[in-house]
Amino acid sequence: MENNTEKNKNFVSDESASGDRSVSCEKQVCAADAALAEDVFIEKKTSVKQKRKFNFSILMLILGIILVLYSVSLVLPIIWGMICSLKTKADFRTNVFGLPEGWPWNWAWENYESVFQTFMIPVESGAGTRNVYFLEMMWYSILYAVGCSFAATFIASVVAYLVAKFPYKFSKIVYTVVIVAMILPIVGSLPSEIQMARALGFFDHIWGLWLMKANFLGLYFLVFHGVFKNIPQEFSDAAYVDGAGNLTVLFRIVYPIIKNTFFTVMLLNFIAFWNDYQIPLIYLPSFPTAAYGLYWFTSASLNTNSNVPMKLAGCMIVLVPILVLFLFFSNRLIGNITIGGLKE
Amino acid sequence: MKKKSKVEKKENEKFAAFKRAVSDFFYNLSVKVHGKMPHKQAGATAIGLKKRNDMIFYCLMMLFPVAQFCTFYIAVNLNSVILAFQSYDTLTGVHSWAGFDNFKLVFYNLFNDPTMLYSAKNSLILYACGLVVGVPLALWFSYYIYKKKPLFRVFKVMLFLPSIISAIAMSVMFTYFAERAIPQLLKLIFNKSFEGLLSGSKTAFGTLVFYSIWIGFGTGILMYSGAMNSISDSVVEAAQIDGIGMIREFFSITIPLIYPTIVTFLVVGVAGIFTNQMNLFSFFGPNAENSLSTFGYYLYKNTQTASFSDYPYLSSMGIVMTIVAVPLTLLVKYLLEKFGPSTD
Structure with a gap:
């Protein structure tokens, strides 16, 4: 049983959610059928297979080639950026494609150092202004991204749990609201939101954004809803019989079961918030995050003859932690998260 | 060392008082909820008790997400509509009705x-x-x-x-x-x-x-x-x-x-x-x-x-x-x- 839930943990679908066990049974039956069919049609199948293989390869070859080209076109600018971030300003002007001048220990590693020394944003604080440097921005980035991603993931998961496991009428209303909010395209509510944040005192505070991002709307609610529907009720019931309260069941039984999904969703949220510069640009004028700083620094002097390699070094500092995180957890992040159709 | 433990004790006392206050509040709340269900008042069965606890748990956990949703979805969008019919005077800082x-x-x-x-x-x-x-x-x-x-x-x-x-x-x-x-x-x-x-x-x-x-x-x-x-x-x-x-x-x-x-x-x-x-x-x-x-x-x-x-x-x-x-x-x-x- 436990194995079964393990397997289904990442497999989320609001449609298949209702009949987890029946689906897996059906699959087994199908597999048996297929095995039988294989014996019966074995001769016919081999001849078909040969014909089919030819079709396969041409189509898939073309797709494969397109995908290889795509991958190359994607990696090329990134690698080019990495190499160029190690060139001096003069070197970059004359030598656009080649490796940086000199040996690796002579490359312009100082670009990275100067990012921390010269990337700064003047911020109003009390009476005067003070300069926020890149290291401080990184700290704000971490505060912003960790806090917001935890708030968003936690609230989405709690509400999804309540909706999935407590069959009140209100649960149905919440589910419908999420679907409707997902379909309804509300455009241009940003000015109103800014006004609201100012009125509540959330404006220009990182904790204010944590609270603002702690909503349950969106795709991840559906992901959690599917996961919770798939957890057999027996686990919780056993705990209830032993006298556990609802909170105990939620945090000691249910969350350990879904911790993988929780972690995955939180990581996806973390990456999104780490990279986000448009929200901090509006809401956090006194707490610039690293992505915001990068935007500030790159767009302030985009067309002037500024130090391109240093800007690229700044990009690398923002990019590399996420890239490492992604490559490390790529299997988990791009596993099977699926949603089905929209049901109202 | 002694001083520290004293402080700790004080803190503990404070915490205990807080805990007591919170549990009193919940007790009062549950009494109130209980009072609203007269037919279950006498000889509440274990199932009835569980149902009531579920209800309280559900309401408490839903409290923040629903409040957040009401503020940052419903109120923000309503405010957006109101704002659209207003004009703002930069000198006096007053919103006035502007019709269409x-x-x-x-x-x-x-x-x-x-x-x-x-x-x-x-x-x-x-x-x-x-x-x-x-x-x-x-x-x-x-x-x-x-x-x-x-x-x-x-x-x-x-x-x-x-x-x-x-x-x-x-x-x-x-x-x-x-x-x-x-x-x-x-x-x-x-x-x-x-x-x-x-x-x-x-x-x-x-x-x-x-x-x-x-x-x-x-x-x-x-x-x-x-x-x-x-x-x-x-x-x-x-x-x-x-x-x-x-x-x-x-x-x-x-x-x-x-x-x-x-x-x-x-x-x-x-x-x-x-x-x-x-x-x-x-x-x-x-x-x-x-x-x-x-x-x-x-x-x-x-x-x-x-x-x-x-x-x-x-x-x-x-x-x-x-x-x-x-x-x-x-x-x-x-x-x-x-x-x-x-x-x-």
């Missing part, structure tokens, strides 16, 4: 302001390109991954990579790649000097559309290939026994079976006409050429640089777009569901 003045201005600008006309055109072209090029490519790529053809894992990571890279870092690297490296390369090949792809007026729009599609595969691939993976093997096997080709399988089996997921994506995507910024803000900050503008960019840029007095106008523009977008989305949903392949 803002809307008149919006409609006037929609048909006379060249930026708005460009925005409309560009947004529609971008959406159409995404629909005609982006979605089919994403489907074919997902099919390749679903069929587990050579290197499919690598391609999956590659296709998802742009979604996790900071938009600002990616656009900075792409900018310099397109502005410096590509013209240099073309010069080497054709022995003629070329303009940068983004600064050249002829190539800028095309480059931006390409870029949007180029980095936009991530989520689609994840969802489509996830949906394809949940297609029952028996259906595919049966079709293959009948000698179905790869292309035929794609159109007659794969697409109809994942159709609900495609509909979800297309329906949610309609809002993109009004919200897609075409990465203009990442590339140019608030200084993009008017002829490149899109609705999403126009709204974000003006909100970001706006003062209080601009908010009513921006809100009314948002409302006009919402009034167009909502029926459009519902229409697309209706049409896709009516004329799509049956999912049985």
